[in-house]
Amino acid sequence: xxxxxxxxxxxxxxxxxxSGDERAVLDGERGPAPQLAMRIxxxxxxxxxxxxxxxxxxxxxxxxxxxGDGGVEFAERLVSLGGKVxxxxxxxxxxxxxxxxxxxxxxxxxxxMAFRQMRxxxxxxxxxxxTCAPYQAGHRPERGQDVAWGESxxxxxxxxxxxxxxxxxxxxxxxxCALAGRAPRTGLHLQENRWATVVVDTGxxxxxxxxxxxxxxxxxxxxxxxxxxxVAVVTGLPGTATEDQLKAMGAASASSGAVGLxxxxxxxxxxxxxxxxxxxxxxxxxxxxxxxxxxxxxxALSTTGTAQxxxxxxxxxxxxxxxxxxxxxxxxxxxxRIPFYVCTGRAEYQRLETSGRLRRFEQAGVEIVADTCxxxxxxxxxxxxVLMTNSxxxxxxxxxxxxxxxxxxxxxxCVRSAATGRVTRDEGLWS
Amino acid sequence: MELTGAPVHAGEGRGRLLVLxxxxxxxxxxxxxxxxxxxxxxxxxxxxxxxxILVMERxxxxxxxxxxxxxxxxxxxxxxxxxxxSTDAILVLGVLVAExxxxxxIPLIDVGRDGFERIRDGNGGHGRVRAxxxxxxxxxxxx
Numbered sequence: 001x002x003x004x005x006x007x008x009x010x011x012x013x014x015x016x017x018x019s020g021d022e023r024a025v026l027d028g029e030r031g032p033a034p035q036l037a038m039r040i041x042x043x044x045x046x047x048x049x050x051x052x053x054x055x056x057x058x059x060x061x062x063x064x065x066x067x068g069d070g071g072v073e074f075a076e077r078l079v080s081l082g083g084k085v086x087x088x089x090x091x092x093x094x095x096x097x098x099x100x101x102x103x104x105x106x107x108x109x110x111x112x113m114a115f116r117q118m119r120x121x122x123x124x125x126x127x128x129x130x131t132c133a134p135y136q137a138g139h140r141p142e143r144g145q146d147v148a149w150g151e152s153x154x155x156x157x158x159x160x161x162x163x164x165x166x167x168x169x170x171x172x173x174x175x176x177c178a179l180a181g182r183a184p185r186t187g188l189h190l191q192e193n194r195w196a197t198v199v200v201d202t203g204x205x206x207x208x209x210x211x212x213x214x215x216x217x218x219x220x221x222x223x224x225x226x227x228x229x230x231v232a233v234v235t236g237l238p239g240t241a242t243e244d245q246l247k248a249m250g251a252a253s254a255s256s257g258a259v260g261l262x263x264x265x266x267x268x269x270x271x272x273x274x275x276x277x278x279x280x281x282x283x284x285x286x287x288x289x290x291x292x293x294x295x296x297x298x299x300a301l302s303t304t305g306t307a308q309x310x311x312x313x314x315x316x317x318x319x320x321x322x323x324x325x326x327x328x329x330x331x332x333x334x335x336x337r338i339p340f341y342v343c344t345g346r347a348e349y350q351r352l353e354t355s356g357r358l359r360r361f362e363q364a365g366v367e368i369v370a371d372t373c374x375x376x377x378x379x380x381x382x383x384x385x386v387l388m389t390n391s392x393x394x395x396x397x398x399x400x401x402x403x404x405x406x407x408x409x410x411x412x413x414c415v416r417s418a419a420t421g422r423v424t425r426d427e428g429l430w431s
Numbered sequence: 432m433e434l435t436g437a438p439v440h441a442g443e444g445r446g447r448l449l450v451l452x453x454x455x456x457x458x459x460x461x462x463x464x465x466x467x468x469x470x471x472x473x474x475x476x477x478x479x480x481x482x483x484i485l486v487m488e489r490x491x492x493x494x495x496x497x498x499x500x501x502x503x504x505x506x507x508x509x510x511x512x513x514x515x516x517s518t519d520a521i522l523v524l525g526v527l528v529a530e531x532x533x534x535x536x537i538p539l540i541d542v543g544r545d546g547f548e549r550i551r552d553g554n555g556g557h558g559r560v561r562a563x564x565x566x567x568x569x570x571x572x573x574x
Contacts, residue, residue, distance in 0.1 A: 040527050047439060048520055067495060068463045068502035074528055150494065170494020170521065172501075172528045258491075400459050400470070 016045040016184070017052050025180060033083030037179035044173060045184035054146045054185040056166075059089040059178035060134050060158075062150030063171040064121040065376055066095040066114035074172065075120035078179065084125040086181035090134040091126045092151045093318075094118040095377050098130070099346060099370045104377040124175065130371035131345025133247065133318040135162065138347070143269050146189050148177030152254035153247070153317045153393065159261035161246050163269035165189050168260055188260055194270065195279030196233035196263050199286045203236045206291060209429045210238055213245055213326075214410035217392025218298045220249035222289055224257030225297070230285075233263040233277035241267050244320055251317050252392025295430050301395040301408035309407070310384030312336075312418045313374045313398075315343030316391040324352065326411060328360065335365035336418040339381055342366055343373040365418075375401045388423060390414050434546045434569045436514070438562035440523050442538030444512030445559040448571065449483040450551055451475060456492020457499040457522065466508025484558035484569075485510035488547050490519040500525025504534045512560035513539045514569055516547030540567035 018026065026042060028035040045053060063071065095114035097103040106114070122128050129137050132151050135158065141147045143163035149155050150169045158164040167187040169177055177183045187193055200223065202210065209215050223232060241264060253259040263271035271277035314327070319342050327342070342361070349370040352358040361368060374380050375397045380387065387404040389395055390411045398406040409417065413425045452474045455461070460470040466481040480503070490496065500522045503509035513522060518541045530536050540562050542550075546569075550556075555574035561567065 036531060040524075040531070043527055044520060044524060047518070047523060062495070063498070065495070067458070067498040068505070070501040070505040070529070070532065070534070071498050073505075073532055074501070077532065152494070168494050170496075170524075171498040172524055173494075173497070 014046055014049050014051070016042060016050050018042070022053055022182060031082055033078050033081035034086070034179050036078070036081065037083070037176040038182070040172070040176045041180045041182055041184065048184050048186050050184035050186040052185045053182040054189050055181060056087055056148040056177055056183050057145045058087050058139065058141055058147045059085065059174060060092060060139065060149040060151060060154050061089060061121060061126055061174045061178065062092045063174050064091050064094050064118055066110065066117050069113055071171065072113050072117045072120065075117055075124070078175065079120050079123045083179050085178040087178060089126040089178045090129040090137070090139045091121055092132050092154070093130055093372045093376060095372060097369055097371045099349065103369055104372065104379055105382070106378055121175070126178070129345060129347065131318045131347070132316070132373070133320065133345060136318070136320045137345045146183065148174060148183045150174035153251035156250035156254045156259055156261065157247055159188055160250055160263065160268050161243065194231065194261060195281060196231045196277045197284045198227050198230050198232040199274070199283040200232050200234045201236055201286065201288045202234060204288055204290050205236070205294065206429060212410065212429060213248065214390065216245040216249040217252040217390070218294055218301065220252030221256045221301060221392045221396070222294060222297045223249070223262065224253035224255060224259050226287065227259065228257040229260065231261050231263070233265055233271055233274060235265040235274060237264050237267060239266050244322055247317055248392065252396070255393045255396035298408065298430060301392060302406060303399050304386055304405035304407060306386055306405070307422045308386060309338055309388055309417055309421055309423050310386050311339040311341065311380055312388045312414045313341040313343070313380070313394055314390055314411070314414065316373055316375065316394040319344040319348060321348060321351065324348070324357070327415070328357065330412060330415045331360065331364040332415070332419045334419065335363065337421040338418055340366050340418045341369050341374055341379065343369045346370045380404060388414050388417055432549070432571045432573060434542050434549060434571070436540040436542035436546055436567045436569065437518070438564065438567040439515070439518055439539035439541055440526050441562045441564060442512070442536055443561050444484065444537050446482045446484050446511035446557070448486060448550070448553045448556045448558045449478060449480065450486040450554050451488070454489050454491040455487060457490070457496035458493040460492065461499055461503070463499050463502035464506055466503050466506070479508070480510045481508040483510050484512050484514060484560060486514045486547065486550055486553065488516040490515065490522055494521055496521045497525040497528070501528050504529040504537070507535070509535070509537055512537050514560065515539065515541050516544050517541065538562040538567070540569065542569060
């Protein structure tokens, strides 16, 4: 659930203190579904050494993605017990594109079970957002609010960019917190665990590179692999760093390591200045990544040096309105020569449809995938072997989940390469 | 040899030891249907976890590993017990959910880093885990 909590040794008699309300739920006075959920939340609180529970303002559910029939059975059990979420709750991606069912290749059993799982979570009262970027689909908790979010990129965004407070609540724990309206009060819910202990000084990096989108997934990948679950404050980034750049950085950091929270001096809400981000303490570690080091990380995001390309995939985390605008401005006159996927949430998809912009993308050969994405569902061409992406998260997970080799490049590189079917990358800023 | 540790989840289990040479993420690293290590980059690729006393320094990776833990229990290919070098909140969650659904359950214990070091060469040995509410014991017959 939360790696920062792994350091906590289980003390067998640390039963959390419950309020009267929480006790009533645990005793079944609000029905069997909240009771089951509260039982699991309390047992987990005990294992984690939490002294009490914390009310949560919202939840984001990662557990709606099909991993096997047990997960479906659990969700349907909660439905059969009459379960309804206690707080506003959004849903992460499922294993199917419900808007274009033929987009995902899967056999009868898997398809049926994945569908049942998605429907069960809807029946529990969750909003069918089906996106890994709920924070760009209207779900934006306030600074300081305790929430129970799943999906590693959403967790790091909620903590870092919004200043909300959540641990990494994965499968089962996310929906239990949503049904119980509570989470164990531990980890990143506590201020003392949110101060940075590591300073990452990017002063040695070419300022022009730091203005570019392609820099942020690389910095994120380096950050995750280097600091892992420790909280870092990054200094020396431009004050103009965009939300999408921070989103890409966070997603990459949570792929290469167990990052749940980072700060950016002068940019993110808990880091107006360095001293505040550090909680007035001296840092335990100061790191100064150099240009060569980041170049190596950037190179390692690609698993092949081949020029031949079979597909491009963007949108991990799901593409935002601004990212679609950037892509639209780059679309070539001739349609792409290879499959070109962009994954997004249905809210964004429907906005494109309503505004008439969807046609423009489709004419260029862009296939827009909604509700799911290319690394969690079989979407990429079965015969292909090399995928290009501008996403650090896709680059990290593609080889293991799809069997494809991967090439990392900028958005512009991806567009240019898809136009010819051969990898073209602008090496300028990296040398 | 006998090791004591902190119980993460109570129960009993016995079987052949499988000491992981490197940390493993169950999600993406274990096949939920066969219970075998499925990450080709892991040194113990192909090893079955089913019925073993699984010893690991720490669990890593995706929080979806709790879902894989649940599937292993559902499909009867789960380890007989899990012995950890540091407490983990992800795998045990899959075990708690399995209990709610009436599947089999297994014990998890935390023997600490020192405890892990003492049994890290135990592959091929036999072990027995007994975890109560307050105390957990691992008895090992090394090869």
